Amino acid sequence: MHNCKATQELIVDLVFNEATLDQQASLKSELNQCATCRSEYSSFTATIDTIDGSIETAKPDADFWPVYNERMAARLRQSVQNAHLPAPAPKERLLNKLGQVFFQPVRVPLVIAAMFLLMLGTVTVLALRSQKAVVVNPPVERIVETRNVEVPVIQERVVTRVVYVKKSQPRVREVRPTFIRNQWPNGPEQSESSLAGFRPIDQVKLTVIKGSESNER
Amino acid sequence: MNGESDLIRRAQAGDVESFCSLARTHQRRIFSLALHYCRHRQDAEDLSQEVWLKAFAKVKDFRYESSFYTWLRQITINCFLNHQRTASVEEFGQKTNIRLVSFDSINVADRHLRSPDQENELNNNLLVQKVFRALSQLSARQRLIFLLKHCEGMTYVEIADALGCSTGSVKKSLFRSVEKLREHLDVQVRSYDYIACAAGEY
Helix, strand or coil: CCCHHHHHHHHHHHHCCCCCHHHHHHHHHHHHHCHHHHHHHHHHHHHHHHHHHHHHHCCCCCCHHHHHHHHHHHHHHHHHHHHHCCCCCHHHHHHHHHHHHHHCCCCCCHHHHHHHHHHHHHHHHHHHHHHHHCCCCCCCCCCCCCCCCCCCCCCCECCCCCCCCCCCCCCCCCCCCCCCHHHCCCCHHHHHHHCCCCCCCCCCCCCCECCCCCCCC | CHHHHHHHHHHHCCCHHHHHHHHHHHHHHHHHHHHHHHCCHHHHHHHHHHHHHHHHHHHHHCCCCCCHHHHHHHHHHHHHHHHHHHHHHHHHCCCCCCCCCCHHHHHHHCCCCCCCCHHHHHHHHHHHHHHHHHHCCCCHHHHHHHHHHHCCCCCHHHHHHHHCCCHHHHHHHHHHHHHHHHHHHCCCCCCCCCCCCCCCCC
16 A cells, blocks of 8 residues: 655655665665655755755866965964964963863753843842932031020029017017908908907918929928 | 776875875765855865765775775764754854855856856856756755765665654655755746556556
8 A cells, every 4th residue: 555655755765875785686676666755855855966066066167276275284384383382380270170160152042041030120120229229318517506505594582581579568460462352251341350369479480482382381 | 997996905004195086986975065065166175075084084984894885984974963063063153254256246256166158157057057056055964965965866765764853754855845846946847748657657
């Protein structure tokens, strides 16, 4: 049973002489049975013939070779001279190797490269944002101005009230503004009559006013 | 071959002239391979010169276990693979050189490609450019496999050994390469009514 696909896959063996004699015979009979396969074989051989023609045509002329050989000999002599040169110092060799490591281009898959760039961009944006957020105010120079202000200080005041009272006369009591009307049994106009039996004391009571009521003793 | 052995021995002793004589024997094949691999004459020249430099540096290690050309071809393959890696790194690093060549100059750019007839020369140059363009559609590895098979006549096994891959992948790569080349070359197909078989074949 003829199978076009299988036959066409074997055509390349036939074209490039990789098929054994038996295979060749079998293939050729298959090709003779099928016009499509035969056409495929024809196009393959035509392609190879075209390339053959190109190879023949592309061969350089005779005047090309002397120049080529001259160049080759010069390069070979140069390589011999270089071989006789002293080898570079280990330090120099190490530096050269390091230079190769750092400056040799490396292939990176596109996805990884894209991810790396994305990460780099994100980090840069975040770094810029954080820089904006933390705005460091410049140190303000504080000017200290000294001036004297007079503050009124409440000084202690001692009020001394001396009451001279004649022993023979009844003591006239000073009217105190702090008296409350109700404390006078008969009202203020009758105060004199109320002091009739009043006897002055030897001791004088002093009240010290310190400026506020809370300090009053 | 005795002459070649003598030259190899002298080259191993560091004689540049002997190595150059040795190189002259194989330089056309190596250059042609490099030219179709690089698709540019100057690049091919540089690459093939690099092959000679490497070969000269390593000729002391040649042990006569294979023919000199087989040994040289392996060095060539390694150089091509290294060139492929460098090229891809340069491409990655945006170091691609772009050559702008006008269509008219293509025809006369290569002064080494001369034929007696001007029309023939024009056709040949166009053919070469067309094939180079088609080859550039292949990956570097596919191109190398195709050239090793087509120009060098290496077997699947030899190519697989040289590149460190399976014969199946070599075959697959070759099939795809020819398909791509056919697509881009747009060749005129001769229609066969019958494929001739050898005597004894069906």
